[in-house]
Amino acid sequence: MRGIFPRLWLFVGVVASFAVCARAQDQSSLFHWVDFHSEKDRPFVVWVERAMETEKWTAIREIGVEYDAALVVTTDRAGPDAPPANDTFRLWSVNLTNHARIPLLKGVNLRWLGWMQMRESAPREWAVIYDDCRECAATTYFTTLAYDEKQHAFLPRWLRGEQTVPLWTATAQQGVNLTQVYAVLTDLDGLEVMGAWSHFDYGKEKDPEDYVYRYDVDPISGLERALLVSGKDADALKQRLCAAQGESENREQGQDSALCQAMLHAKPERKPVTSPPANNKGRSAPPGSRPKPK
Secondary structure: OOOHHHHHHHHHHHHHHHHHHOOOOOHHHHOEEOOOOOOOOHHHHHHHHHHOOOOOOOEEEEEEEEOOEEEEEEEEOOOOOOOHHHOEEEEEEEEOOOOOEEEEEEEEEEEEEEEEOOOOOOOOEEEEEEEOOOOOOOEEEEEEEEEEOOOOEEEEOOOEOOEOEEEEEOOOOOOOEEEEEEEEEEOOOOOEEEEEEEEEEOOOOOOOEEEEEEEEEOOOOOOEEEEEEOHHHHHHHHHHHHHOOOOOHHHEEOOOOHHHHHHHOOOOOOOOOOOOOOOOOOOOOOOOOOOOOO
């Protein structure tokens, strides 16, 4: 054990100098997932284990390193005889210079959507979705994880209390037919957004209701936005959501719904022609009428 601490102090110095000089480099080449079997990555594992030793967890599943912060996934098992499928996860940001740790998210069924380019000329961000419970009427949440230079930590966007923004819910009011669609979309400027549409059909009780959201980042402030879209903009976003075909099934859902299929295959409405024929010239007469004598 005594041989580890000199290596850790050397490791801290390397991380600090690396964080200073690496800002101008491509962010995707800076982030890497730690290989638990690699001797090169062993200092990261030791550092994270020491930072997390007072927390409750069963296993450290993933460690992702960028600059001087580690994105850490721990799992917790209810008991030694509990099945692994019932594990819960917690996402942390661990500082690689002072052992500070920040709890970010918790839930079940964590799925990684890959990188998303949220701002022009800014580092890409890891996107994830996860559920709040298992074997229940779960809600699926979405967020991206951005490195914050001021706090030297990964932070989730759209955080509301302990959760982020909901994309999908298995709970619907009795008598209401709920259709949901979401997808990661790419705008013309190459930036990516998350779009979500919830359609509530009340049958004969009242008119249906639509809630169309666009989750993106303000280009000036860099702060996340949750925009409720309406009118023609909402119609255009619905069309894009239904037509979405991404690289991963986790990046979109609901495109096979009857609502989307009806929208995609709807025939354009034919408007009646009310103008007279071009060769009319005002000499037409009703059918059966006799021409006037000259």
